[in-house]
Amino acid sequence: MTVKFEVRRRTFGSLLAGLACFCVGAVPVLISAFPARQVSAQAAAPATRPAAQTSASAATPASPTDIVGTWQGTLKFAANADHPAMDLRLVFKISRTGADALKAVWYSIDQGGQPAPVATVNFQDGVLKFKITVVPRSYEGKMSGDGKSIAGTWMEGTTPMPLPLERANPDSAWAIPEPPKPMAADANPGFEVATIKPSKPGAQGKGFGYRANQFVTFNTNMNDLVAFAYGLHSKQIVGAPAWFGTDLFDIAGKPDVEGQPSLHQMELMVAKLLPDRFALKFHHEQRELSVYIVTAAPGGPKMAKTSSGPNDPQGFGLRGLGDLMVRNMNMSEFASWMQSGVMDKPVVDHTGLTDKYDFTLKWTPDGSQFAQFRGTNPNMAPPAGDNPDAPPSLYTAMPEQVGLKIEAGKAMDDVIVIDHVEQPSPN
16 A cells, blocks of 8 residues: 655654654653653663773863863652653763853763753852753752862752762763764665554653654654644644544654664655555645744844754754744744644744754743643643733744744645545554
């Protein structure tokens, strides 16, 4: 059973270029661009601790007045109903700039070890403080008198967690994992093997990801899967049965081509899986649709052009409903992720911007937003009510915070009309 894949698609975007995850809720799949408490029953267990690195260079002398060097410590998460107890090892490399200011990069060893920037670092009177903005994380700790350790507290969002740090030397430093080798750019992968199971009842969150050499989804319905595969909004899917939006599945599968797939290659994998395991058949039509149109606000964009390299990870992460972090994305990618995870209609990019940006966006969602997650996140954020400190609406927040506008409009767009589909075949 076959289906043609010459889909007129908007790029669905990238959460990570190769390490992809789109998630919201308390228990998303592990992603290494934004190391956080992103652990679930579907997540991989911590990696086996690698042997310590060795080096012929001398260790940095311990000094209670000098913070420069490599520091490492372990966050310990207690078991709960959603995940077992887990240790996550963090490494912080602190150095000085040419202007003698402090800078730092951090690594979450058990989440892939991709480098992530520390926004601000301060060390004064023996107290280390730093703040991370790609996720809401911060740290404050007091160095010991011998300069070898720091007793401190890691803020996991608003949750304090003890995180003692030790100064590492070449013999004690934890090995940072080598980045995975990408799949060949011209590869057209499918699944060597894939399992499809009903999601755990009551599990919260929703996501797509790639970890431990497998593509995974959790709490995803057919609307999510078709949207991912073809870059569509659920309102661009016509004639689907009711279970498209209600039945939830967890998928795990190994690519049939060596290397870590790009996000586009993962989309191709899902596009091949759907006719194979769900007997999906459809055809295309063009229809005028109600959409949201993203344009540049007067004064132009307020977003910072990304400092990431062309092959560095990308990120679209919801730390909560209405609390968004975007990393290394262009506006077409941003629009595609907004339509897939936030808005109740398709979203089109009319900004004319081609650069990639890093930014955060905070707003108070209205009742039309995040419908995709209402079935898997019963503890939805309450309306702002009369709270004077609540963020503004999305329509106010976008021009104020990032220099973009989003407005309702009409546009011709692609839809797929479902001709045939079945519940997934057993494994």
